[in-house]
Amino acid sequence: MDAPLSERLSTFADDVRRLSPPFADIVDRMLKRLYDSGAGDGAPNIGEPMPNFVLPDETGHLVSLEELLQKGQVVVSFNRGHWCPYCRLNADAMAHVEKKVKDAGGQFVLITPETAKFNKTLKQDARALFPILTDLDSGYALELQLAIQINDEKRIAMTAAGWDISKYQDNENWTLPIPATFVVGKDGRVKARFVDPDYRKRMQISDLIAAVES
Amino acid sequence: MEQMTPILSEIAGAFPNIEINIFRGPPHEIADKMKSGDLELAVSEPLGDEWERFDARKLYQEEFGLLVNRTHPLLQRNSVEIEDLVNERLLCRPYCSLTDMLELEFRKHGLTPPSKHEVPLVEDLASMVRANLGVGIWPKSREAGGDLRLAQIQGFDMNALISLYTVFGRKQSAAASTFVRLLRSKDWSAEGQPAIMAGESLH
Numbered sequence: 175m176d177a178p179l180s181e182r183l184s185t186f187a188d189d190v191r192r193l194s195p196p197f198a199d200i201v202d203r204m205l206k207r208l209y210d211s212g213a214g215d216g217a218p219n220i221g222e223p224m225p226n227f228v229l230p231d232e233t234g235h236l237v238s239l240e241e242l243l244q245k246g247q248v249v250v251s252f253n254r255g256h257w258c259p260y261c262r263l264n265a266d267a268m269a270h271v272e273k274k275v276k277d278a279g280g281q282f283v284l285i286t287p288e289t290a291k292f293n294k295t296l297k298q299d300a301r302a303l304f305p306i307l308t309d310l311d312s313g314y315a316l317e318l319q320l321a322i323q324i325n326d327e328k329r330i331a332m333t334a335a336g337w338d339i340s341k342y343q344d345n346e347n348w349t350l351p352i353p354a355t356f357v358v359g360k361d362g363r364v365k366a367r368f369v370d371p372d373y374r375k376r377m378q379i380s381d382l383i384a385a386v387e388s
Numbered sequence: 389m390e391q392m393t394p395i396l397s398e399i400a401g402a403f404p405n406i407e408i409n410i411f412r413g414p415p416h417e418i419a420d421k422m423k424s425g426d427l428e429l430a431v432s433e434p435l436g437d438e439w440e441r442f443d444a445r446k447l448y449q450e451e452f453g454l455l456v457n458r459t460h461p462l463l464q465r466n467s468v469e470i471e472d473l474v475n476e477r478l479l480c481r482p483y484c485s486l487t488d489m490l491e492l493e494f495r496k497h498g499l500t501p502p503s504k505h506e507v508p509l510v511e512d513l514a515s516m517v518r519a520n521l522g523v524g525i526w527p528k529s530r531e532a533g534g535d536l537r538l539a540q541i542q543g544f545d546m547n548a549l550i551s552l553y554t555v556f557g558r559k560q561s562a563a564a565s566t567f568v569r570l571l572r573s574k575d576w577s578a579e580g581q582p583a584i585m586a587g588e589s590l591h
Contacts, residue, residue, distance in 0.1 A: 291575040308573035
């Protein structure tokens with residue numbers, strides 16, 4: 175539990191490869207496709223303005239980036255959903271440092287394409303206080319060029335694993351965001367970012383804190 | 389409407405200059421107004437219109453019962469059959485599809501549907517039940533007061549599927565689009581669930 179996030183993510187990924195090599199192979203093929211196509215390259219870079227969002231949180235209240243920025247820096251974290259073990263580890267790690275980030279003048283906001291019911295689950299499981307917002311139909315992720323289409327091979331593998339995301343997202347689109355984290359300064363510009371189509375990798379918590387404190 | 393007010397409140401906060409125009413009416417009129425563009429979206433029971441450009445998304449299922457006075461003889465029975473209602477006066481709200489379904493059920497049993505009073509406001513319906521003016525079709529999710537009870541008709545499920553209707557391919561205003569997102573993302577699992585009425589056990 176006290177291991178760094180990267181170690182916990184890596185341990186889980188190793189277990190998946192060991193227990194289900196065919197699934198791991200499908201992931202490898204998907205990642206090659208995503209890397210080859212430059213998926214995520216168009217997301218806001220350091221120094222660029224972070225586009226505003228107005229999205230509902232898990233209680234049904236609308237939350238905007240502009241409104242959050244009036245209170246301080248914002249760590250915007252894109253996650254795939256409550257079903258994703260890597261996202262759960264990420265949410266858990268963020269919840270553990272929520273106070274530290276707040277003391278440094280920052281605040282977390284998580285974004286998933288899932289409806290409030292499932293975001294509530296993610297929040298409760300992580301014992302988080304931060305809001306988890308619904309980006310319905312991946313509209314904001316599309317704007318940031320972070321939305322990807324799940325191909326048939328991966329969709330079938332996910333469904334077989336019990337992850338029918340259409341039920342969680344209230345659509346049949348089979349799109350997911352590339353997991354990404356942006357540290358947005360009070361001026362609305364990106365101070366630090368982590369974007370990687372490999373959903374098993376997330377921004378190091380130490381890097382995130384360093385960015386907020388800088 | 390109670391379910392919509394918190395969402396409208398969010399919309400009013402996000403769009404301070406918005407003017408909201410709410411239409412309440414029978415499904416076919418809602419369908420016509422949606423087709424003509426007079427309404428941007430609808431939250432309704434099934435519209436009963438197969439227009440291919442309607443996009444319907446289920447929100448929740450509202451369950452209903454028969455609201456009766458605590459002293460009503462129907463409550464003395466182990467179960468309420470459709471035949472037991474022949475001599476009752478029905479209190480129903482305008483545009484209520486359940487009323488039509490209930491009348492159809494009477495006819496299926498070879499019975500003449502009972503006469504009815506139409507009551508526009510749900511609050512008035514409870515008052516009229518209290519005054520022994522009839523038995524009312526009442527949403528289970530809404531409390532009616534400790535002096536009233538809900539009865540179920542044996543073999544006749546009283547529920548209504550509430551869906552969000554939009555029109556494929558039609559550009560929505562930013563406010564309507566946000567309203568749709570709020571409706572679709574909302575956790576509806578608690579809606580339509582019975583409110584505990586004083587002195588009543590729910591199964």
